[in-house]
Amino acid sequence: MFPGGDMQKLLQQAQQMQTDMMKAQAELAESEVSASAGGGLVTATVTGDGELKGIKIDPQAVDPEDVETLEDLVIAAVQAANDSAKRLAAEKMGPLGDALGGMTGGLGLPGM
Known part of the structure; x- marks a missing residue:
C-alpha cells in the first residue's frame, strides 16, 4: 500500500x-x-494571524470638517497591516501548509 x-x-x-x-x-x-497610511498619519498594528491590536492617529489627521478622510486612512492602514500579516503567515506557514495540504489531499482535516 505504501511502496518503499x-x-x-x-x-x-x-x-x-x-x-x-x-x-x-x-x-x-x-x-x-x-502599516501606515497618509504618510504615517494613521498606523495600524495587527498580529501575524490578523487580529487588530492597535490604531495610532496623528493629531494632524483629525479634522472635524473631514471625518471621511480619517475613516479612509484608518481603513487603508488596517488593510495594509493585514496584507503584511498575510505575507508573514505565508512565510511561516507556506512550506508546512503545502506539505500538510498535500498529505491530506486538501480535505481540511482538523489540526492539519
Whole structure:
C-alpha cells in the first residue's frame, strides 16, 4: 500500500509536521506587524494571524470638517497591516501548509 515506505514512519512525519505547524501558528499569534497610511498619519498594528491590536492617529489627521478622510486612512492602514500579516503567515506557514495540504489531499482535516 505504501511502496518503499513505512506506515509508522509516515505517521511520525505527519505528527512532526503538525507539531511544527502548531508552533508556527503560535508564533504568528504573538508576532505583530504595523502599516501606515497618509504618510504615517494613521498606523495600524495587527498580529501575524490578523487580529487588530492597535490604531495610532496623528493629531494632524483629525479634522472635524473631514471625518471621511480619517475613516479612509484608518481603513487603508488596517488593510495594509493585514496584507503584511498575510505575507508573514505565508512565510511561516507556506512550506508546512503545502506539505500538510498535500498529505491530506486538501480535505481540511482538523489540526492539519
